[in-house]
Amino acid sequence: xxxxxxxxxxxxxxxxxxxxxxxxxxxxxxxxxxxxxxxxxxxxxxxxxxxxxxxxxxxxxxxxxxxxxxxxxxxxxxxxxxxxxxxxxxxxxxxxxxxxxxxxxxxxxxxxxxxxxxxxxxxxxxxxxxxxxxxxxxxxxxxxxxxxxxxxxxxxxxxxxxxxxxxxxxxxxxxxxxxxxxxxxxxxxxxxxxxxxxxxxxxxxxxxxxxxxxxxxxxxxxxxxxxxxxxxxxxxxxxxxxxxxxxxxxxxxxxxxxxxxxxxxxxxxxxxxxx
Numbered sequence: 001x002x003x004x005x006x007x008x009x010x011x012x013x014x015x016x017x018x019x020x021x022x023x024x025x026x027x028x029x030x031x032x033x034x035x036x037x038x039x040x041x042x043x044x045x046x047x048x049x050x051x052x053x054x055x056x057x058x059x060x061x062x063x064x065x066x067x068x069x070x071x072x073x074x075x076x077x078x079x080x081x082x083x084x085x086x087x088x089x090x091x092x093x094x095x096x097x098x099x100x101x102x103x104x105x106x107x108x109x110x111x112x113x114x115x116x117x118x119x120x121x122x123x124x125x126x127x128x129x130x131x132x133x134x135x136x137x138x139x140x141x142x143x144x145x146x147x148x149x150x151x152x153x154x155x156x157x158x159x160x161x162x163x164x165x166x167x168x169x170x171x172x173x174x175x176x177x178x179x180x181x182x183x184x185x186x187x188x189x190x191x192x193x194x195x196x197x198x199x200x201x202x203x204x205x206x207x208x209x210x211x212x213x214x215x216x217x218x219x220x221x222x223x224x225x226x227x228x229x230x231x232x233x234x235x236x237x238x239x240x241x242x243x244x245x246x247x248x249x250x251x252x253x254x255x256x257x258x259x260x261x262x263x264x265x266x267x268x269x270x271x272x273x274x275x
Contacts, residue, residue: 036227036229039227039228039229040226040227042228043225043226043227043228049083049087058070080224103198105154106154106198109154109196110127110196110198113127113196114127118130119196122182122186124178124182126179126182126183126195126196126197127195127196128183128186128193128194128195128196129193129194130191130193131192131193131194132190132191132192133188133191134187134188134189134190134191134192135188135189135190136188136189136190137188137189138185138186138187138188138189139173139184139185139187139189140173140185141173141174141181141185142172142173142174143172143173144170144171144172144173145170145171145173145184146168146169146170147162147168147169147170147184148162148163148168148169149161149162149163149169150162150163173185177197179195179197179198180195180197183195183197211242214242215238218238219234219235219238242256243255243256243257244256244257
């Protein structure tokens with residue numbers, strides 16, 4: 001776990017000096033300390049925990065000055081673990097409740113949508129509508145395709161779009177969510193289809209699952225962050241290591257950056273709009 005002693009010292013110094021206004025922030029140390037304090041305050045606010053700020057400031061002062069603390073390190077570790085466990089349980093309960101509600105809403109929509117005019121249903125249950133039928137070849141699951149797409153929620157809110165970036169996406173068709181793998185194979189080059197796909201999970205995609213597992217084991221589970229600043233630094237280092245220094249057996253023991261630079265696969269242009 002990484003420690004940010006300089007950040008803590010600067011914050012403590014700012015607290016010891018009293019409340020500072022923007023006009024009083026003259027030195028670089030004062031400005032940096034204030035910025036880190038802003039990050040800490042923002043992080044604590046986002047966590048939504050009930051805090052006694054007087055106790056928070058007193059702990060910082062006592063630690064900074066080397067004075068006796070009101071809690072031993074062992075007591076602090078126990079309280080911290082209890083708090084983390086409680087927050088995780090609350091988040092999981094909320095996630096399951098929201099997930100169940102979303103699933104019920106999605107099932108209701110798909111049940112009603114399947115009988116609407118123009119909607120077709122495959123043997124697997126995938127629902128789609130042909131907006132424009134092309135005349136080119138159809139891709140196979142192992143082909144790389146280039147698509148334009150737009151994804152929206154049931155309420156019409158757009159969550160992703162290659163159109164807004166003015167940049168189509170290229171991928172190997174068997175490395176995306178099952179709805180795309182099956183649906184895009186139905187599309188001759190030049191087509192535009194509308195697919196109705198239930199929300200996916202990381203385990204729908206082996207590549208995403210592998211990365212998610214690696215990120216959790218090698219970064220998230222090994223660190224505890226008190227500020228957004230700390231999290232950004234550590235996760236940024238992990239991302240740089242993963243992309244530019246870690247060699248992957250699935251990529252011929254090349255880094256992802258090296259593999260992307262040498263990619264020479266044949267691309268099959270397919271237009272696909274997902275609404």
